[in-house]
Amino acid sequence: MSIQRFLSAACVLLAAPAVLHAQDATAVVGEAAPGFSLQDESGATHTLAQYEGQVVVLEWTNPECPYVVRHYDVDTMENLATTYGGQDVVWLAVNSSHFNTADDVTAWKSAEGFEYSTLLDVDGSVGHAYGARTTPHMFVVAADGTLAYAGAIDDNPRGNNDDATNYVDGAVAALIAGDSPSPSSTDPYGCSVKYE
Amino acid sequence: MKTLNPLVLGALLLGPDLATAQDDPVATLAATTEGAFDDEGARVVTTLISGSVSDSGDRLQVGVVFDIDPEWHIYWKNPGQTGLSTAVTFTAGGETSGVELWPAPSVFQTDDGFITSFGYEGQVLLSGSVLVPAGADEVHVTAAADYLVCDSTCIPGRNEMQLVAPVATRAESEAESAFAVAEAAVPVDASELGWSIILPVIPGPLLPGESVEVLIALDTGPESEELPSAGMLRPDEPARMIAYERIEQVTVEPLMASHTPEGRRGVLLTLRLTAGADPVAEDQLFSGVFLVSDRTTRRALRIEFPIPRNHTETE
Numbered sequence: 001m002s003i004q005r006f007l008s009a010a011c012v013l014l015a016a017p018a019v020l021h022a023q024d025a026t027a028v029v030g031e032a033a034p035g036f037s038l039q040d041e042s043g044a045t046h047t048l049a050q051y052e053g054q055v056v057v058l059e060w061t062n063p064e065c066p067y068v069v070r071h072y073d074v075d076t077m078e079n080l081a082t083t084y085g086g087q088d089v090v091w092l093a094v095n096s097s098h099f100n101t102a103d104d105v106t107a108w109k110s111a112e113g114f115e116y117s118t119l120l121d122v123d124g125s126v127g128h129a130y131g132a133r134t135t136p137h138m139f140v141v142a143a144d145g146t147l148a149y150a151g152a153i154d155d156n157p158r159g160n161n162d163d164a165t166n167y168v169d170g171a172v173a174a175l176i177a178g179d180s181p182s183p184s185s186t187d188p189y190g191c192s193v194k195y196e
Numbered sequence: 197m198k199t200l201n202p203l204v205l206g207a208l209l210l211g212p213d214l215a216t217a218q219d220d221p222v223a224t225l226a227a228t229t230e231g232a233f234d235d236e237g238a239r240v241v242t243t244l245i246s247g248s249v250s251d252s253g254d255r256l257q258v259g260v261v262f263d264i265d266p267e268w269h270i271y272w273k274n275p276g277q278t279g280l281s282t283a284v285t286f287t288a289g290g291e292t293s294g295v296e297l298w299p300a301p302s303v304f305q306t307d308d309g310f311i312t313s314f315g316y317e318g319q320v321l322l323s324g325s326v327l328v329p330a331g332a333d334e335v336h337v338t339a340a341a342d343y344l345v346c347d348s349t350c351i352p353g354r355n356e357m358q359l360v361a362p363v364a365t366r367a368e369s370e371a372e373s374a375f376a377v378a379e380a381a382v383p384v385d386a387s388e389l390g391w392s393i394i395l396p397v398i399p400g401p402l403l404p405g406e407s408v409e410v411l412i413a414l415d416t417g418p419e420s421e422e423l424p425s426a427g428m429l430r431p432d433e434p435a436r437m438i439a440y441e442r443i444e445q446v447t448v449e450p451l452m453a454s455h456t457p458e459g460r461r462g463v464l465l466t467l468r469l470t471a472g473a474d475p476v477a478e479d480q481l482f483s484g485v486f487l488v489s490d491r492t493t494r495r496a497l498r499i500e501f502p503i504p505r506n507h508t509e510t511e
Contacts, residue, residue: 028405028473029472029473030404030405030473064349065349065350066350066351066352067350067352128310133277133278133310133311134277134278157280158280158283158342182474183474184472184473184474185445185472185473185474187442188278189275189278189279189280190278190280190350191278191279191346191349191350192277192278192279192306192311192313192346192350193278193311194348195306195308195310195311
């Protein structure tokens with residue numbers, strides 16, 4: 001059998017019904033962001049739909065991850081949330097760690113002194129819908145509900161870049177200015193999300 | 197060592213004053229150092245070793261052996277969907293260099309298969325080379341390893357080491373065999389095993405948001421041929437058969453793995469490449485490692501093919 005015949009045979013095999021191990025459908029930049037309804041640490045429910053008309057930043061977090069801790073030590077998230085909080089931008093942390101509790105989240109919030117809510121996604125369903133794989137992993141939803149940015153918080157995974165670019169800052173600023181974020185997706189870095 | 201207070205241990209390894217150590221690196225750093233401490237002690241022990249000098253005499257093989265606690269792993273040059281790539285900076289005579297030889301990584305997946313990463317567990321040697329000044333018979337080498345080590349939690353580590361390395365055509369036997377093991381684990385071209393890999397001819401172009409399925413076929417020949425072990429090649433889970441370097445704006449999903457059709461020996465792997473929302477650069481390659489195993493051995497084959505060009509770039 002020639003190589004060519006082998007390959008065409010291989011293609012026939014490929015076309016035959018087979019068990020596909022496709023990954024779960026996840027959020028795609030440029031398409032509608034997956035909706036959700038989650039409780040925060042105080043028990044209040046947040047839905048994506050309720051924030052229609054506002055830019056929503058979703059920050060996947062886990063206080064036990066050193067990358068999250070590094071950013072909280074220098075208030076990366078809090079500074080952005082404060083900066084844009086007055087400009088119709090909603091900042092929400094999401095914790096998909098299977099072991100996270102409202103008490104733990106409240107203690108972390110109090111210790112770090114930030115104001116925004118943390119959504120408890122204990123069963124990981126929203127994390128899977130967004131394709132959140134690291135902490136931090138950032139998603140920015142435009143006012144019309146389109147997912148506008150997905151990826152890293154910045155281009156400084158090792159924490160040694162003095163001239164780092166904060167992608168979320170750029171994405172939110174672009175949306176406020178009526179532009180599309182560029183880049184619209186980057187490779188996130190950090191710890192894996194601790195799904196069940 | 198695991199019971200030592202990390203602070204005390206840090207002081208022992210780095211000397212009483214890190215600033216002094218940096219000013220005079222010869223004074224205090226050891227060739228072996230510990231890092232990534234938690235309650236159980238160091239999760240990673242690294243050792244700087246030197247190998248043999250190049251034929252031209254101007255490069256000396258150097259490397260860092262990572263000894264990683266059981267259940268923990270560090271990451272390949274592309275960590276995958278989580279983690280952080282391991283970096284080693286070798287410095288000698290004012291020149292810095294990085295890792296040149298990356299042994300084939302293992303593929304790690306979370307239990308639900310949702311998160312895939314590439315890396316190393318157990319022990320791995322990441323090697324490179326440093327400049328040998330003309331006429332020198334020894335070289336002062338320092339190395340800094342930056343890494344993230346994870347099991348269910350993650351700890352970043354930075355281990356600094358130094359060594360006065362002899363410039364010899366043949367290293368001491370322990371180092372020699374460590375380099376030989378690492379080199380043997382570096383992915384090879386299929387042709388070196390007498391096999392062929394049939395790579396996708398992609399009709400392209402791939403537009404933003406579009407997907408294409410590509411088939412990679414490893415062909416070891418007709419069944420009638422005597423090919424020891426090749427006939428035993430088996431497809432594992434598709435996601436465990438491929439590691440690849442980062443591709444801007446392209447995500448990769450391993451979809452299916454199977455044996456080749458009747459009459460041939462080999463393994464097939466189907467990948468789906470999906471373009472992101474931004475244009476895909478014209479000159480990008482899929483560059484990866486095809487991991488196939490037989491009953492006793494895992495083979496790591498180097499594969500590379502062009503990512504389809506973006507429509508808007510070509511017109």
